[in-house]
Amino acid sequence: MRQIIEERIGSHSHHMQAETPAAHQRVAPHVTLLHEGDPARRIMEVVEGTVMLTKLLPDGRRQVVELLGPGDMFGFANGETYVCSAESLTSCVLVGHDRAALERDAALASRVLRRFEIQLCAMHSHALVLGRMSALERVAFFLMRLMPEGMVSGSTLHLAMTRQEIADFLGLTLETVSRAFSELKRRGIVALARADEVRIQDRGSVRRLAGAA
Amino acid sequence: MRQIIEERIGSHSHHMQAETPAAHQRVAPHVTLLHEGDPARRIMEVVEGTVMLTKLLPDGRRQVVELLGPGDMFGFANGETYVCSAESLTSCVLVGHDRAALERDAALASRVLRRFEIQLCAMHSHALVLGRMSALERVAFFLMRLMPEGMVSGSTLHLAMTRQEIADFLGLTLETVSRAFSELKRRGIVALARADEVRIQDRGSVRRLAGAA
DNA sequence: CGACCTATTGAAAGCTATCAACTGGGGTGG
DNA sequence: CCACCCCAGTTGATAGCTTTCAATAGGTCG
Numbered sequence: 188m189r190q191i192i193e194e195r196i197g198s199h200s201h202h203m204q205a206e207t208p209a210a211h212q213r214v215a216p217h218v219t220l221l222h223e224g225d226p227a228r229r230i231m232e233v234v235e236g237t238v239m240l241t242k243l244l245p246d247g248r249r250q251v252v253e254l255l256g257p258g259d260m261f262g263f264a265n266g267e268t269y270v271c272s273a274e275s276l277t278s279c280v281l282v283g284h285d286r287a288a289l290e291r292d293a294a295l296a297s298r299v300l301r302r303f304e305i306q307l308c309a310m311h312s313h314a315l316v317l318g319r320m321s322a323l324e325r326v327a328f329f330l331m332r333l334m335p336e337g338m339v340s341g342s343t344l345h346l347a348m349t350r351q352e353i354a355d356f357l358g359l360t361l362e363t364v365s366r367a368f369s370e371l372k373r374r375g376i377v378a379l380a381r382a383d384e385v386r387i388q389d390r391g392s393v394r395r396l397a398g399a400a
Numbered sequence: 401m402r403q404i405i406e407e408r409i410g411s412h413s414h415h416m417q418a419e420t421p422a423a424h425q426r427v428a429p430h431v432t433l434l435h436e437g438d439p440a441r442r443i444m445e446v447v448e449g450t451v452m453l454t455k456l457l458p459d460g461r462r463q464v465v466e467l468l469g470p471g472d473m474f475g476f477a478n479g480e481t482y483v484c485s486a487e488s489l490t491s492c493v494l495v496g497h498d499r500a501a502l503e504r505d506a507a508l509a510s511r512v513l514r515r516f517e518i519q520l521c522a523m524h525s526h527a528l529v530l531g532r533m534s535a536l537e538r539v540a541f542f543l544m545r546l547m548p549e550g551m552v553s554g555s556t557l558h559l560a561m562t563r564q565e566i567a568d569f570l571g572l573t574l575e576t577v578s579r580a581f582s583e584l585k586r587r588g589i590v591a592l593a594r595a596d597e598v599r600i601q602d603r604g605s606v607r608r609l610a611g612a613a
Numbered sequence: 614c615g616a617c618c619t620a621t622t623g624a625a626a627g628c629t630a631t632c633a634a635c636t637g638g639g640g641t642g643g
Numbered sequence: 644c645c646a647c648c649c650c651a652g653t654t655g656a657t658a659g660c661t662t663t664c665a666a667t668a669g670g671t672c673g
Contacts, residue, residue, distance in 0.1 A: 242528045244611045252527040265521040289513065293506055296513060300502065303516040308478040310523035314465040315455045317530035318571030322661070350620065358531030360662055365621055381670085382620055398457045535629070563652065573630055578653055594638085595652060614673105621668070628661085636653070643646080 213280050216347075220261075220273040220281070227264030229283040230299065233257055236279030237347055240271040241355070251356035253310065254332070260302050276347040317358045320398070325357040326367035327396035330377070330385065340390040346383040426493050429560075433474075433486040433494070440477030442496040443512065446470055449492030450560055453484040454568070464569035466523065467545070473515050489560040530571045533611070538570040539580035540609035543590070543598065553603040559596040 211234060214220065220231065223242060238255040252271060255261055261273050262283075289296045316328050333344050346353070350361040357364065368385075371377045376393060378386040387393060424447060427433065433444065436455060451468040465484060468474055474486050475496075502509045529541050546557050559566070563574040570577065581598075584590045589606060591599040600606060 240524070242524060244528065244532060248532040250528040250531040252524040263517050263521050263524070265518060270521045271524055290510065293509070296506070296509055297503065300509060300513045300516065303513065303520060304476050305478060307516060307520055307523065308476050308483045310520065310527065311453070311455060311465040311476070311484055313527055314523065314530060315457065315463040317527060318463040318568075319457060319461045355531075361620080362622085362663085363661060366661095369621070574652080575631080575654085576629060578651095579629095582653075616673085617671090619668100619670085621666105623666080624664085626661105626663070628659105630660085631658070632656085634653105634655080636651100638651090639649090641646100641648080643644105 211280055211282050213278065214275050216275055216277050216279075218275045220275060221269055223270060223272045224268050226267055227262060227269050227286075229262055229285055230260055230289070231262045231273070232282045232284060233259045233261070234280040234282055237276040238273055238279060238281075239276055239348075239352065239356070240273050242271055249355045250358065251352060253306065253313075254356065255306075258302060259306060260299060276352075315398075322357075322359055322363045322367050323370055324396050324398065325359060326353075326364060326371065327376075327393050328398070329353060329357060330387065330393050331397040334387065334390070334393070338387070338390065340387055342387055343380070344385045344387065346385060350382070424493055424495050426491065427488050429488055429490050429492075431488045433488060434482055436483060436485045437481050439480055440475060440482050440499075442475055442498055443473055443502070444475040444486070445495045445497060446472045446474070447493040447495055450489040451486055451492060451494075452489055452561075452565065452569070453486050455484055462568045463571065464565060466519065466526075467569065468519075471515060472519060473512060489565075528611075535570075535572055535576050535580050536583055537609050537611065538572060539566075539577060539584065540589075540606050541611070542566060542570060543600065543606050544610040547600065547603070547606070551600070551603065553600055555600055556593070557598045557600065559598060563595070 214236075220238065233255050235257055238259070238261060239251050240253040240255065240261055242250050242252055253259075253261075254276075261271070263270055284295060284299070289299060316325055320328065330344065333346070334342075348356070350364045353359075354361045354364045359367075368377070368379065372379055374392070376387075376389045376396075378388055380386060427449075433451065446468050448470055451472070451474060452464050453466040453468065453474055455463050455465050466472075466474075467489075474484070476483055497508060497512070502512060529538055533541065543557065546559070547555075561569070563577045566572075567574045567577045572580075581590070581592065585592055587605070589600075589602045589609075591601055593599060
């Protein structure tokens, strides 16, 4: 069983004046950060690294509902408890924000609001992907999501996720994801140095398949 | 072509002090409220009625990404433009909030923030539905979403959506949605007085199929 | 070097999409 | 007021894509 590695590296938050100052913490990869159903006390912010949010069905089917990077927030609640579990994919630096602090700190509230809007937009795109795209298109969308803005054809991406995790994100099975990668390879759109090292040979084709969503 | 019917019924917003006061407006059913790609000026709030947000793929495939009721917000932007189109399903009352007002009005910002969190949670559930549920489960989920809290078996729901709209919401085709309704009817879980009048005979089965998501 | 886990590939089954015909209800025009 | 038309919905048959089950390959770590 993995444990949460928590290491205080000081607070850089200047708008906090409360009894629970924001503390940065570093966590190792593949650590469960919080559980669906646990009491929702704080809103967490990703400072560095990648976090995935997951939901489970009673019979064990899993969906990765969101992938989070620097600036993104998690720890949402509908009522009293978290609606998703969260797990670090890479080594991460996180900050927790007390829910009460949102009422006091207008600058923080504004920043969180802006970020919620961005994440809501990302979820809208994801709904389109899950509801209407083929397996090949979904994997292309996944790759495009990982490509930095100014990326050119020929660059290499590192995947921090297994085929199973990618499948759970895209609403597919791990075999189908693997077949999609093979198909992209066969078409000369990507090259795989290793399973988690993807060289983008034809950025345009990836964009086109992803529907520029 | 349908047009937006706009009827001022006065402002009930007391925290506004800006150059663009919040104005309530009533719109007819099946009216396009805003278009994906248009410049994003205001955030809209549903006061009464139901609104659907949709996204399109270049080839015409459509996804209804969100269904909104009273209190819900829309008009999100990632950059300068709306990421979704919005259309009224029923007759609606709406209020527009100037984006600049969010900076000035802390009470409004707090309310919007809270609502964004609720909608984000709803999107997480929807991702689970779209990514991991069967057709029958999706339709059950859809019905559960429409059932009021204190609803008992035997009550009747009115659907404000066509089979095509439900299909676009659930990531299915209209035929599959129709077959799912027939299957629920065959199992005695629902009864259909008309295509848009659903009597819930067995609330428990609906909940179970929907995975209590 | 071997064990184990992840990924790939193959074959067959299953579910949903697609194509097509038919039904029914509502509205319109005669 | 009735008949017809039109559109939404239902149902059937077939095709296609993804899943499932299974076997093989590759890589990493002890």
